[in-house]
Amino acid sequence: MQHDSTKPGRRQFIRRATTVTAGLAAAPLLASADIGSELAGEIGPNILGPRPGFSPQIGTLISMLDWMRNVVYGSVRNLSTAQLDYLHDEKSNSIGAMLLHLAATERYYQLHTFDGLKWDTWSEALKKQWDVPMKLGPEARTAIRGHSLDYYLNTLKEVRATTLQELGKRDDKWLMAVDKDWFWGPTNAYCKWFHVCEHESNHNGQIKWIVGRLPGARTTKD
């Protein structure tokens, strides 16, 4: 495998592959809590699909959540507090706020799908903790500042541990059950949790865009 190929498509692909490789390379440092199980280590993080001890589709979902999270870790590793606080323009969210937003989203989907709470009926204490990162925007721009990367990663890990624990108690029948009253139309739990997963990629795209524009950043395609 030559990494110095001059073919444009190859160069491009390697750049993309390297981005993801960086994410996966970060895994050993974080493996105990973020992957949340030894399963990924045994099977391999890039082997998506059923996981032993879980219903087939629940295990597949977990493999995707793990994989996606590692990609996000790859985008933010080694960022300083100043970089995590950086605001690109008056509309921008900081990378730190977006990381906390991912944790908030996952926490609210836990409360909704695991605890059966109707959206936004959580306790005032929970709202106080999570509404600012959930909303992003002006309040988050001033309130979410000054934290190190570890603060954000630890928060994400803590929330993820609950997700894995709760998914482990459930089966594919639960995952396929349809909520007919969901905002955007009849939706099963699989779709809600897939949204939690792809939503990390959505913000990862924005995180990479901002990383490429941090003061002193090198040229990037994002």
Place this chain on the structure above:
Amino acid sequence: MQHDSTKPGRRQFIRRATTVTAGLAAAPLLASADIGSELAGEIGPNILGPRPGFSPQIGTLISMLDWMRNVVYGSVRNLSTAQLDYLHDEKSNSIGAMLLHLAATERYYQLHTFDGLKWDTWSEALKKQWDVPMKLGPEARTAIRGHSLDYYLNTLKEVRATTLQELGKRDDKWLMAVDKDWFWGPTNAYCKWFHVCEHESNHNGQIKWIVGRLPGARTTKD
């Protein structure tokens, strides 16, 4: 369901839900070719999971690819050629170029996983067609301009039709088969195609970021 709730978390959620709803609302206009099957119509686009006539995990993957694509459609609908060409700064990719990049990515993963071609060993004709959008960056900034939204959507639909046709010929055993020589480590076809799917969300996050900054754009959280 009150859409005028003043609760911050609720407001935030509704804004997010509306974004996705917009994506799904676009579906009827595009349904014949982009969803690629009547299955989504019968089962419902937000019911992720197996699809009749497909292996369970293949059907699940298709349900995710369909769902994600509709979200992207929601982000770009009604954009003018000038908006699709808009370059936010000297590093930015246009929304049009990113849409074509999604089609290029899917095409190359087809050639790799369905036709068994090693990455970047495609014909010169294929490279000529797809390398510029695949690479993005400077060449794409000048070469990919002046197209209407239909041009991009039709290209995406054409490529997607092949994906669905080829996935329909395959089973879960194929999807789970591991490529030990893949760039970022041993990887199964499920992971490669999940990457194609989440990669749309990655760029959708960037597309929404730019949409929020188009000349005359309203305030947005993205």
